[in-house]
Amino acid sequence: MADLASRITAPADTPAPEVPSAAVEAPVDGAEETNLVDNTYEVEVKLSDLQNDQESPLYSVSSFDELGLPKAINDGLLAMNFKKPSKIQEKALPLMLSDPPHNMIAQSQSGTGKTAAFVLTVLSRVDLSKPTQPQALLLAPSRELARQIQMVVQTIGQFCEGLIVEAAIPGAIARETGVKSSVVVGTPGTVIDLIKRRQFDVSQLKVLVIDEADNMLDMQGLGEQCSRVKSILPKTIQILLFSATFPANVMAFAEKFAPNANQMKLKQQELTVKGISQMYMDCPDEKQKYEILCKLYGLMTIGSSVIFVRTRDSAAEIQRRMEADGHKVTALHGAYEGANRDALLDDFRSGRSKVLITTNVLARGIDVSSVAIVINYDIPMKGPGDREPDAETYLHRIGRTGRFGRVGVSISFVYDRKSFNALAEIARFYNIDLIQLDPNDWDVTEKKVQDVIKSSRAKADYAPNATSG
């Protein structure tokens, strides 16, 4: 244990590491009830500085203008206030836009703009003279992520006259009409149903995007559904696979799924986002995890925060207990019905609700830039009997904060040998040193967290606007 522990122990007085930039205070009042909330976060280090730093995933040498995109699309980027591309956008776009089209497997850290990279490709390939003819299909693992991507397509494509974008998620597409749009963003199950019922003409599809591709192609999960969808699509379709993580076993399958693809891969030690200060709390026992969570609550409301738990039942239980203790929190998980889930997430995006308790259903892709703290109430585990630490899910969960150059904090709770060892293994996997928080020294704990999330309130020269989801 001592050996494993070396990765995750730090003396109590270890200062929070230097973090490159910052964010945090979300404007709550008057925030629009749309998925795209205009943010006016204050950032200590300018985004432009980060984008000039060769080591940053946001670095690029060119401007969007130099990528040769149609004017309507460039106008959309301007409206989003995107000034310069990130590394993944700059490097992947020319490869994806080249003709004849080439498949792509692209990996880039969480919150570095993968969505815009594939959305720009999709928009460039759509023939706007056929607005109701489906030409691009984008697949995502959750209804929330599909809706979010739909909003990004609509926003960047707002000046593309004729563009119609639909979400193929449960309950969204009327049986009578079927799919009548140029771009379809959906979850695999619903897409298969629509195709089976002949409500979705896939014959003219030119691009297939699979976001969170390692998760989507995993044969233990959605892999079979994605393979079924692909088998029905035109053989010449351009396939674009995106994720922050591509474990080796899935990568092998991804390479078969998208043959001869151009590839952008990250090394293991490049996967973590520098702006996220990763901390952990060594709780005396399982029962006290809850009390410690409640003590943290004051800090969690400084920005917005997400608490990840293992099961729907524990999400409901923590919600019940926190509400009984007078806290205002929202729980969202798969047990809720679709429209209700949409309303709950919209509340969180707009800042009306600041604490979101959820399961792995929202671990991936969800982009709410005001999230300052992510709590791993339960360490993510996988495999039979949940015996193995789930390093990929850990990375995606903590990636809900620290979006596009902002800073954030993640706090993982451990309380017994199993959870401690699991976290230690994750830390070793990514070669990271976690900062220890002491549940018995609340003043120091609070200071360590606040030092990070409050370091953001300096200069207000960067309003990243756009997709806070």
Ligand SMILES: Nc1ncnc2c1ncn2[C@@H]1O[C@H](COP(=O)(O)OP(=O)(O)OP(=O)(O)O)[C@@H](O)[C@H]1O
């Ligand atoms: N060039 C840009 N300039 C400024 N902001 C950008 C740019 N590209 C993307 N963003 C913003 O960065 C945020 C994160 O982008 P996005 O959600 O695409 O990340 P991601 O790489 O897909 O992350 P994840 O792996 O978590 O899905 C979004 O709010 C988006 O609007």
